[in-house]
Amino acid sequence: MTELGDYLRACRARISAQDLGLPTSGRRRVPGLRREELASLAGISVDYIVRLEQGRVKSASPAILSALAQALHLRPDEEEYLLRVAERSSTTPAGSKPATTHAAPRRQQISPAVRVLLDSMVNVPALVLGRRMDIIAWNDLGAALFTDFAKLPPKQRNHIWLTFLHPQVRDMYRDWTRVARECVAYLRMDAARYPDDPELAQLVGELSLKDTDFGTWWSDHRVRAQRQGRKAFHHQVVGDLDLDFQVLEVRGGNDQSLLIYTAGPGTSSAEALAFLTSWASTRARPATTRNVTKDG
DSSP states (O other): OOHHHHHHHHHHHTSOTTTTTOOOOSOOSSSSOOHHHHHHHHTSOHHHHHHHHTTOOSOOOHHHHHHHHHHTTOOHHHHHHHHHHHHHHOSSSTTSOOSSOOOOOOOEEOOHHHHHHHHHOOSSOEEEEOGGGBEEEEOHHHHHHSOOGGGSOGGGOBHHHHHHHOHHHHHHBTTHHHHHHHHHHHHHHHHHHSTTOHHHHHHHHHHHHHOHHHHHHHHTTOOOOOOEEEEEEEETTTEEEEEEEEEEEOTTSSSOEEEEEEOOTTSHHHHHHHHHHHHHHTSOOOGGGSSOEEOO
16 A cells, blocks of 8 residues: 555545435445545546555546545645655556655754844744754743743754643643644645654654554544644743744745744733743843754
């Protein structure tokens, strides 16, 4: 089997034939769309879908992949993932090495300009994320919101590792299950871009071993691109905060993004964030936060 096949089967299982107005008579052995139903919706043969899921198609055309994405009601980020894993699977017979190669990830390091930008953002928590959701830099308020990243080993400076395995960070989320599932979807999206990244494989292996929820959700093959949303926190210093987040691409930053949290003007969360800003300013800033790098 291939990643493409696993993803197509997972997508089929998540769609109800009834929701699409298809006949639902007869006994269904598995939930979701049958192959013949997907074939009818996408306008391709059942045999082709079977061969696609089994990794016996050397190269699926963009038109066919687009038809499958439309039939499966995929979001744009889900369709992007489909195209990436299809490229990965458009190889050779199943089990062999892919025909395309992916460049090895380079050293993750922020530019001096990004460092200056972080330091200037004194009223909003901000983090710079790299591949695998590694936290490669942060500002004072970002550390005050989450934890003192400078005191963590480099391998633990990872957003998803902290969400699952750091007790303080895990307990901060008032809706931990939703946040954690989204993190898994973000990580799987990243995995499509660097499928041979050994650091990512180690991270997935550790999280699967230490948290059964992660293993279950990783197997769901849900994907999502990080863009914006809202998170509900309970901070040990300022109490409850409801913060909006934006994820902005750092151009020329080698797969880096700027994660910023804001509170609505005049809200109790804005007051709490202002208090946290004052509290953070009283703490001495470790020199190690000035220039953070991480290999891989």
